[in-house]
Amino acid sequence: NAGVTQTPKFQVLKTGQSMTLQCAQDMNHNSMYWYRQDPGMGLRLIYYSASEGTTDKGEVPNGYNVSRLNKREFSLRLESAAPSQTSVYFCASSEARTGGRQNIQYFGAGTRLSVL
Amino acid sequence: GIQVEQSPPDLILQEGANSTLRCNFSDSVNNLQWFHQNPWGQLINLFYIPSGTKQNGRLSATTVATERYSLLYISSSQTTDSGVYFCAVVDYKLSFGAGTTVTVRA
Numbered sequence: 001n002a003g004v005t006q007t008p009k010f011q012v013l014k015t016g017q018s019m020t021l022q023c024a025q026d027m028n029h030n031s032m033y034w035y036r037q038d039p040g041m042g043l044r045l046i047y048y049s050a051s052e053g054t055t056d057k058g059e060v061p062n063g064y065n066v067s068r069l070n071k072r073e074f075s076l077r078l079e080s081a082a083p084s085q086t087s088v089y090f091c092a093s094s095e096a097r098t099g100g101r102q103n104i105q106y107f108g109a110g111t112r113l114s115v116l
Numbered sequence: 117g118i119q120v121e122q123s124p125p126d127l128i129l130q131e132g133a134n135s136t137l138r139c140n141f142s143d144s145v146n147n148l149q150w151f152h153q154n155p156w157g158q159l160i161n162l163f164y165i166p167s168g169t170k171q172n173g174r175l176s177a178t179t180v181a182t183e184r185y186s187l188l189y190i191s192s193s194q195t196t197d198s199g200v201y202f203c204a205v206v207d208y209k210l211s212f213g214a215g216t217t218v219t220v221r222a
Contacts, residue, residue: 033210042120042202042212058209059117088157092210100146100166103206107151107159 002026006091006108013081013115021076021111023091031097032074033058033105034066036087043090049074050097081115088112118143118205122213129193129220137188137216139203147206148179150188153215154199162188162201193220 004025013019025032030051035043035058045058049068063085065077074093078085089111096102119142129135141148150162163170167181174193179186190197200215 040214042204042214043210044212045209048209090159101164103147103210104149104161104164105204105210106161110157110159112157 004091004093004106004108006089006111008111009109010112011114013078013113015082015115017081018077018079019081020078021089021091021113022073023075023108024073025091025093025106026072027093027106028071029093029095029106030071031094031103032068033092033094034064034074034076035090035092036060037090037110038087046076046089048097081113083115086113086115117209118145118211120203120205120211120213122201122203122216124216125214127216127218129190129197129218131193131195131220131222133193133220134189134191135193135218137190137201137203137218139186139188139213141184141186141203141205144181144184145205147210148186149204149210150177150186151202151204152197152199153202159202190218193218195220195222 007022033048034046047066052071091108092105094105121140152160163177169178174191176189204212
């Protein structure tokens with residue numbers, strides 16, 4: 001049981017390049033999330049998917065797109081990377097998006113992205 | 117959205133010491149979680165504690181929902197307790213505090 005798996009672990013991009021961060025969970029969770037963490041700050045929500053087939057914007061969605069490929073997988077795409085997107089990206093999943101015990105979130109190990 | 121404030125921002129402990137971390141939140145919640153981010157960046161679930169008290173080994177947490185705060189206690193601290201401790205609450209999303217950075221010195 002791997003939990004939440006993110007790939008890649010590290011990535012360096014040049015300004016304007018594109019890339020996709022991959023996330024997969026094996027806990028049969030309905031809801032998945034992408035966060036970014038900047039130095040000295042807590043995590044901020046980029047996008048989330050409450051259930052398969054749905055996606056919604058979070059707190060900081062500009063410059064990103066997402067795809068909920070199936071129940072297991074949720075990808076984050078940077079179409080034209082900018083230095084401001086240098087950050088650590090975390091994927092998470094939970095049984096449901098509602099409050100309470102169903103929204104206990106479990107996190108992947110993170111992707112460290114540098115945009116030069 | 118809900119505002120989450122953690123204090124203190126930094127804490128330096130001698131191994132074996134006890135400490136208390138605090139999390140204040142601005143509205144009622146039905147989901148509050150404590151996480152430990154270890155020096156390698158991994159986020160580890162410590163507690164799901166929207167109210168009441170829980171204990172897990174040397175760690176315990178108490179949430180007083182009516183007064184909108186939660187406390188995380190670390191007893192007999194060890195160097196492996198070093199890292200950043202985050203409190204997070206749910207409204208439509210998981211809102212994180214800025215964290216408390218704990219350094220435990222041998």
